[in-house]
Amino acid sequence: QVQLVESGGGLVQPGGSLRLSCAASGSAFSSYNMGWYRQAPGKQRELVATITRGGSPNYSDSVKGRFTISRDNVKNALYLQMNSLKPEDTAVYYCTCGLIGVGNYWGQGTQVTVSS
Numbered sequence: 001q002v003q004l005v006e007s008g009g010g011l012v013q014p015g016g017s018l019r020l021s022c023a024a025s026g027s028a029f030s031s032y033n034m035g036w037y038r039q040a041p042g043k044q045r046e047l048v049a050t051i052t053r054g055g056s057p058n059y060s061d062s063v064k065g066r067f068t069i070s071r072d073n074v075k076n077a078l079y080l081q082m083n084s085l086k087p088e089d090t091a092v093y094y095c096t097c098g099l100i101g102v103g104n105y106w107g108q109g110t111q112v113t114v115s116s
Helices: none
Strands: 002-009 010-011 017-024 033-039 046-051 057-059 066-073 076-080 092-100 110-114
Touching: 002 092, 010 076, 017 033, 017 092, 017 110, 033 066, 046 066, 057 066, 076 092, 076 110
Parallel strands: 010 110
Antiparallel strands: 002 017, 017 076, 033 046, 033 092, 046 057, 066 076, 092 110
């Protein structure tokens, strides 16, 4: 069993930056693939980025070059550094993990609003 708690969301102006964190509790964090998804109002939840247990990242085309996913297996933490934010990045961001892919466990989400 894994519990995930996101933090770091908020209101930011277009072009600004935010860093999301996901604290994981439970066993064997380093064994899990981790990821970030987001869901905007009226839209389906979509993949933002994933990182394998070995540290290999993968990004959706919409955030590639602007967002960076990373993990700290000592602190049991996942991060998402978001730069050059756009209004279309506004969404609730969810942390997730799994042993095969991701999606077995989910956090409660953190709101990111990009607006002037």
